[in-house]
Amino acid sequence: MNGVSIIVEILRPIGNISRALDSIANIEFKELALSKGQYLYLVRICEHPGIIQERLAEMIKVDRTTASRAIRKMATNGFVERRSDNINKKIRRLFPTEKANQVYPLINRENLYSNDVALQGLSAEEADLLEKLLTKVSKNVATNWDFVKKGNHREY
Template sequence: MDDVLREIGMIARALDSISNIEFKEHNLTKGQYLYLVRIYEYPGIIQEKLAEMIKVDRTTAARSIKKLETEGFIEKKDDHHNKKIKKLFPTEKGREVYPFLRREGDHSEKAALTGFSEQEREEVFQFVQRIRKNIEGDWEAVKKGKKREY
């Protein structure tokens, strides 16, 4: 069996490690930049949707969001219709650091796909997207307490 998931895991860990080192100067660590980028791109997103988008549990998301709020990168605002809902928005500080995060992401993608034709890039994207969609069902089930059958 090909170890596709091992390869994907190594890529993800290497990129995460690079980002944690490069983003240290901005006081962003342990994947917090992922949250900030999504909040910037989807201003007003709620915590639950953000956790689902990034594929983490609510507790992990809450911890990272709290740190981003404490560091002044994001702010929570009440929903106009439902006061129990808190929407997430980047602050000025968060908006200022976004272009750096975007450049890093673009650079990493360019480096990762060096030597690939445009068609190969599209194929890789489609394959990885299919892998993610295949895994999402198990992720949702396990998150709700179900056991996978092997």
Template sequence: MESEILRQIGTISRSLDSISNVEFAQFDLAKGQYLYLSRIKENPGIIQHRLSELLCVDKSTANRAINKLEEKGLITKKDDLVNKKEKHLFITQKGEEIYPVIIRENEYSTKVATENISPEKMKVFVEVINKMADNISQNWLDVKKGIKRNY
């Protein structure tokens, strides 16, 4: 049973990502770019390094997605006042117009995914999945630093 947990989470993640890529194609958003747009909206002024950690992607992947969003006029970069190498990311008016659709899709998908699950079970599930995400995120950071996992 335990070995199925990550497989099922992966299935859910890939399914929702595929659905979102199809549904957000009308906004010229593809390959998970909606995730970047959402996190930038939710964290105005976030720097690229922190965004890549938040999404658990490497810097080059984040850079490509951020550059595409900027080219599409959905986000803007602003220089840091102290460290000129760092850019703060902000959503543009055009991005603001798309964001509510992303949120509605997320709410709908959540409703579909949690249908027929009691509030009590959802409370426990949210606690467990949050702990799992923390565990894996930390493990991802360690691996990115070159720490070898022993399994």
């Protein structure tokens, strides 16, 4: 097997898993007034109250414009509150509202359930190894993502 076929065999299933779980979550969380992918933002804001938008976008791996649009909608729907930083008033920190804190446990339960479904049939050792390997792959991709987002071009 050459390097290209290995990459295709790894990245396609990862993409399929990601799209399937994202689609499921978007359908299940629609009744919460969380539109496409906003549950990802809500979880990170609940887990990191006071996070700045730039750091949030970096965590989720989206551009600032996409993050800004999602955060604006979430603020309009009462999930997020923007507050000025105590020291630098130009910095706006993001905090979950009471509404966000109420739906966070449901979203977290869905995440745990999806993890359980995804790991069915794997031993504890296999699941642990998978987590370690995917974390390594994620770090590799994050390095490239950061490089390209800064305006650079990768050499193929």
